[in-house]
Amino acid sequence: MGILYAGPYAHDLNADTVHEGYAARLMPDGTLSSGWSTDPDWPPHVGLVGACSCGWRAERVHSPGDLDGPEYQAAESDFEAEHLGPLVDAAAARSWPDWAARTISWANETAIHIAAGRPHDARYVLDLLRDDLNHRINIADELAEERDWLGTVTDQTANLLGRHDSYGRPFRHVTNPTQVAAPAPPPPRDPPPRGRGR
Numbered sequence: 210m211g212i213l214y215a216g217p218y219a220h221d222l223n224a225d226t227v228h229e230g231y232a233a234r235l236m237p238d239g240t241l242s243s244g245w246s247t248d249p250d251w252p253p254h255v256g257l258v259g260a261c262s263c264g265w266r267a268e269r270v271h272s273p274g275d276l277d278g279p280e281y282q283a284a285e286s287d288f289e290a291e292h293l294g295p296l297v298d299a300a301a302a303r304s305w306p307d308w309a310a311r312t313i314s315w316a317n318e319t320a321i322h323i324a325a326g327r328p329h330d331a332r333y334v335l336d337l338l339r340d341d342l343n344h345r346i347n348i349a350d351e352l353a354e355e356r357d358w359l360g361t362v363t364d365q366t367a368n369l370l371g372r373h374d375s376y377g378r379p380f381r382h383v384t385n386p387t388q389v390a391a392p393a394p395p396p397p398r399d400p401p402p403r404g405r406g407r
């Protein structure tokens with residue numbers, strides 16, 4: 210298992226292509242391998258590279274290293290900073306406008322079905338609207354939870370620095386809850402759900 214984003218915009222992010230990141234082994238022939246083996250006959254890798262299941266790979270090549278070693282983690286960090294983070298930002302930016310446009314379209318469609326005497330069709334679209342709305346409510350709840358959590362972190366940081374909130378918050382998505390960046394800061398207490406599953 211690699212790194213999978215499981216935050217509020219996971220559905221938007223992975224709608225078309227699943228983005229699962231990992232530290233790939235750069236083999237002597239220049240190819241990347243996602244596998245790790247203790248087989249002594251396996252050729253040793255010559256570097257570690259951040260990569261994604263969608264085919265993306267980082268430019269940077271880190272020194273060879275062990276599973277979960279510093280080089281391995283650096284390659285994973287490349288995936289998070291250069292690929293996953295921008296993808297999450299883009300998904301967050303388009304998610305709500307897309308939903309608003311979709312909702313208007315489906316509502317109009319429902320009205321047309323009713324006017325044309327097609328209640329079964331209207332009901333089908335209403336089901337879509339309801340499921341979509343429930344999904345939106347879940348996202349809003351996750352964002353609210355994340356904001357509350359980050360607010361706590363920020364207040365603690367401000368206290369440590371002896372400064373007030375007006376000094377500026379260290380996490381940019383506090384001021385705009387639709388901006389969700391990865392990786393998240395280290396959790397001081399139970400973090401909001403954000404997957405880094407293995």
Ligand SMILES: [Zn+2]
Nearest residue numbers: 228261263265
């Ligand atoms: Zn990807």
